[in-house]
Amino acid sequence: MTTASVIAPAERAALTAGAGRHGKLYWALADAWVLCWRNIVQLPRMPELLVFSIIQPVMFVLLFRFVFGNAIQVPGGNYVNFLMAGIFVQTVAFGSVGTGIGLAEDLHKGIIDRFRSLPMARSAVLVGRTMSDIIRNGISVAAMLIVGLLVGFRPDNTWWAYLAAAGLLMLFSFAFSWISAVIGLSVKTVEAAQSGGFIWLFPLTFCSTAFVPLDQLPSWMQGFAEYQPVSVTVTAVRGLTMDYPVGNSAWLSLAWSIGILAVFVPFAVRRYRRAAAR
Amino acid sequence: MTTKPAVLAEGLHKSYGKTHALRGLDLTVQAGTVLGVLGPNGAGKTTAVRILATLLTPDSGHAEVAGFDVVRQANKVRAAIGLAGQYAAVDEYLTGFENIEMVGRLYHVPRAACRRRADELLERFDLVEAGGRPVKTYSGGMRRRLDLAASLVVSPPVLFLDEPTTGLDPRSRLSMWEIISELVREGTTLLLTTQYLEEADQLADRIAVIDEGLVIAEGTADELKSKVGGDHLEIVVRKGGDLAAAARALRPHLCAEPDIVPELRRVGGPVPGGAALLPEVVRALDAAGVPLEDLSVRRPSLDDVFLALTGKKTSTDDVEKEAA
Numbered sequence A: 001m002t003t004a005s006v007i008a009p010a011e012r013a014a015l016t017a018g019a020g021r022h023g024k025l026y027w028a029l030a031d032a033w034v035l036c037w038r039n040i041v042q043l044p045r046m047p048e049l050l051v052f053s054i055i056q057p058v059m060f061v062l063l064f065r066f067v068f069g070n071a072i073q074v075p076g077g078n079y080v081n082f083l084m085a086g087i088f089v090q091t092v093a094f095g096s097v098g099t100g101i102g103l104a105e106d107l108h109k110g111i112i113d114r115f116r117s118l119p120m121a122r123s124a125v126l127v128g129r130t131m132s133d134i135i136r137n138g139i140s141v142a143a144m145l146i147v148g149l150l151v152g153f154r155p156d157n158t159w160w161a162y163l164a165a166a167g168l169l170m171l172f173s174f175a176f177s178w179i180s181a182v183i184g185l186s187v188k189t190v191e192a193a194q195s196g197g198f199i200w201l202f203p204l205t206f207c208s209t210a211f212v213p214l215d216q217l218p219s220w221m222q223g224f225a226e227y228q229p230v231s232v233t234v235t236a237v238r239g240l241t242m243d244y245p246v247g248n249s250a251w252l253s254l255a256w257s258i259g260i261l262a263v264f265v266p267f268a269v270r271r272y273r274r275a276a277a278r
Numbered sequence B: 001m002t003t004k005p006a007v008l009a010e011g012l013h014k015s016y017g018k019t020h021a022l023r024g025l026d027l028t029v030q031a032g033t034v035l036g037v038l039g040p041n042g043a044g045k046t047t048a049v050r051i052l053a054t055l056l057t058p059d060s061g062h063a064e065v066a067g068f069d070v071v072r073q074a075n076k077v078r079a080a081i082g083l084a085g086q087y088a089a090v091d092e093y094l095t096g097f098e099n100i101e102m103v104g105r106l107y108h109v110p111r112a113a114c115r116r117r118a119d120e121l122l123e124r125f126d127l128v129e130a131g132g133r134p135v136k137t138y139s140g141g142m143r144r145r146l147d148l149a150a151s152l153v154v155s156p157p158v159l160f161l162d163e164p165t166t167g168l169d170p171r172s173r174l175s176m177w178e179i180i181s182e183l184v185r186e187g188t189t190l191l192l193t194t195q196y197l198e199e200a201d202q203l204a205d206r207i208a209v210i211d212e213g214l215v216i217a218e219g220t221a222d223e224l225k226s227k228v229g230g231d232h233l234e235i236v237v238r239k240g241g242d243l244a245a246a247a248r249a250l251r252p253h254l255c256a257e258p259d260i261v262p263e264l265r266r267v268g269g270p271v272p273g274g275a276a277l278l279p280e281v282v283r284a285l286d287a288a289g290v291p292l293e294d295l296s297v298r299r300p301s302l303d304d305v306f307l308a309l310t311g312k313k314t315s316t317d318d319v320e321k322e323a324a
């Protein structure tokens, strides 16, 4: 062991001189960015997460494209063009479960004590996590797009429309991450965050227009399926990437996402305060 | 001249449901000194540290660290402290280097300076080779060292270490002591909890013994030792020897009932006279036919203090076994 005098408090003033130079908002964003960076750096080191966010949706693409797809009649006749919007939305919905799992891990594996003993913004743990999960979901969607193109998906619209579709998807992903955050912060174990995070997504994604046109769903389900957030987002993304009618679905999706954020952001913040205070 | 203490706790209470972890704890640490907080399992050491480090709010009572109130000015306190908790709070998936860098940036140190500090600290804590590996590949002792390194990124003026050497091998424990002593020489105020009396004796200027959420004794090591009184005689009986006979032979020479530890074949107790009475003791034991392995007279250890104060044994015996 060396005896370099590396711990002289005289250095301290120089090290922390920058802290006073910026306002609260600057540091709230900077701290969130540090944690976002940390979550992104972790990603390639968690192979099980990669399986979740890439391989599972790829299986769905292949399964629906080559197995179930032949049995489903869609307007326009080309199932893969109908399918991909559903896959994109399902991918980000399932991907949002990672938000809750990540927060549960932070809370139950001790690192939260480190964060709470540092002079960082309280909001950074939540904001950093939801930010990095947008990026993670973006990577998954890009991977799905490539797989889709390989199995015959041919988007057909303007770049503006694609951009709008990407924007809606990202907002939807962000909104669902906050729902997942509330679940992850409310449960006692990481495993519970995992199962609790998925369970409600199955009815939501399968009782929707993600894989089957509305009129082929059981009639009692149609009322729910038509207006729920997954369906309206799928319809909007489908219309913005292909020649399908968008109608008011883009506005409905926007309204759902904003509405979810308005409810679940404050809810998650309260949960976080309670969970971290122990 | 009286300066404001760096750490001040007055009448801290904290309950978890029906468990009263702290029942009116008072602590003071003067700037630039080391307070050793000593106590058995469940005494409330961790609870006290967590309150002072702003991780918990007390049910009642008041605490100040670096002149700031730990509840109302928590963020100011956080900028002035470093904490290495009882369980290492490090990120499993980041490397050692990345962990230190992240903590530095959350202390709002510029990125380049964080990286320089990370290199320095990894070297200081003997983690250079491991620094590029994810922490999930580290041993328990390496995690603890990384955890302490991370808490030193900004050389905080006040440092809280909760059982910093528990789980370290004897060599790492010694080098940890060395680092801690250096920090203190540089002017850091330190509050350190431990179950090892030896450690408190080595590192602390003052010692607070706590039990069941209350300080039951406070002072320098010498002050505490003098509470127990004079010298301490101890014999170790050779295997097969009769402990009861040994105790009988010693009794007239001790000022208290002999204390017998059968597992260590040890009999001992406080003596009035010091080393002068050794020949007499040897003759008495010889007459009783007790075969001796070892015999010593020593100043009371903090173990004796602890035993006298709480009626409980400490874990120093385990340390001795580990170190052997």
Ligand SMILES: Nc1ncnc2c1ncn2[C@@H]1O[C@H](COP(=O)(O)OP(=O)(O)OP(=O)(O)O)[C@@H](O)[C@H]1O
Residues within 6 Å of the ligand: B016, B019, B020, B021, B039, B040, B041, B042, B043, B044, B045, B046, B047, B048, B086, B195
């Ligand atoms: N989160 C908690 N929930 C319930 N009880 C708790 C909690 N944390 C601590 N306690 C209780 O409070 C008391 C004091 O605990 P604390 O962790 O402060 O002891 P300690 O002195 O640090 O012990 P050790 O030497 O074992 O680390 C114990 O009786 C413990 O059971």
Ligand SMILES: [Mg+2]
Residues within 6 Å of the ligand: B045, B046, B047, B086, B162
């Ligand atoms: Mg403890």
